[in-house]
Amino acid sequence: MRYISRDTQATIDLNALVENYQYVASIAPQSNTIAVVKADAYGHDANLVAHALSPHVELFAVGFIDEALALRQSGIKNNILILEGPFKVSDFTIAHEHNFLLMLHSDYQIDWLLSQQPQLTQNIWLKVDTGMNRLGFAIDDIDNIISKLDTTTQQNLVLCSHFSTSEQITSRKPVEQLARLKPLVEKYSCQFSMANSAGIFNFPASHGDYTRLGLALYGISPTDNNLLTEQLNPVMTLQAKIIAIHQVEIGETVGYGDTWSATRTSKIATVAIGYADGYPRNAKSGTPVFINGRVVPIVGRVSMDMITVDVTDLTVVTVGDSVELWGKHISIDSVAKSSDTINYELLTRVSKRVPKVAAS
Ligand SMILES: *Cc1c(COP(=O)(O)O)cnc(C)c1O
Secondary structure (H helix, E strand, O other), X not given: OOOOOOOOEEEEOHHHHHHHHHHHHHHOOOOEEEXXXXXXXXXXXXXXXXXXXXXXXXXXXXXXXXXXXXXXXXXXOOEEEEOOOXXXXXHHHHHHHHXXXXXXXXXXXXXXXXOOOHHHOOOEEEEEOOOOOOOOEOHHHHHHHHHHOXXXXXXXXXXXXXXXXXXXXXXXXXXXXXXXXXXXXXXXXXXXXXOOHHHXXXXXXXXXXXXXXXXXXXXXXXXXXXXXXXXXXXOEEEEEEEEEEEEEOOOOEEOXXXXXXXXXXXXXXXXXXXXXXXXXXXXXXXXXXXXXXXXXXXXXXXXXXXXXXXXXXXXXXXXXXXXXXXXXXXXXXXXXXXXXXXXHHHHXXXXXXXXXXXXX
């Protein structure tokens, strides 16, 4: 067992994870729901997450092959979709050996594909650019590209695209994007995959043959459309302990830069987590944390290893008390908002200094 002195950790609720997966899959019952575990499962520990999901899931998705190989090394047997496709021509051999499906998005990848033995190229997904303008082939180029593929590759083909605004339920853009992809899907009578988490909830017409479930798997609502997402449960709870408590008099300041000063005699708790752990340095005074059943504000600047919290209003508080930074009581969205960022970034930035521990 690894010895742990500092009790700062992210607990990972694997039951909530599996329930979230099953719930979201039930919203798109005709589709195969792919569990997206890129970026160390959005910071939740890809090994932990993939092992918990593997009996329930057919396909995982990651960004690039290195992430998929790490899952293989930890014993994951499911097929794995590589969302950014090959970065090197040798990736085709690796993909064939390990049952990875490659999503191709650019001409140079098609050139690599055509230089391969046919048996190495059969599980190919093609990414179509329907308006994100980040990755994917232009709609007008698809006929030409598909004509270069051998018959088996054509028969197994899956066409994909990605939404740029699916978190906004009133946006017309996802409807337009889908309308650009669908004629190709019909023309080639192939399978398709379009929806990310927000697409699953907000645009049922986009469910298709495969959905790509990321954020909502981890229990975080991908949209303001709260009716459907109420049932999600946050998987990660980020916690740290109080390591000191100070009394601060009126006019005294707390932390670097003297950005906060007391307007009353205050009790300030110092908590053992900082930006080196992935807690955002941008978090402003007033960002909520949860201690002993109450929500209280952080005050002053976030340091590398510590934050300071105004606990004056708590009747019971001592060194050693546990502090939740986000999770079941503090929504990660409230922290993201007061740090000028988004939930995805906060999750993926929890650093390796913080142990990820399965909740018991
Ligand atoms: C990350 C990713 C997803 C998952 O998106 P969420 O919004 O987290 O559900 C889906 N598709 C692609 C191509 C991605 O890169």
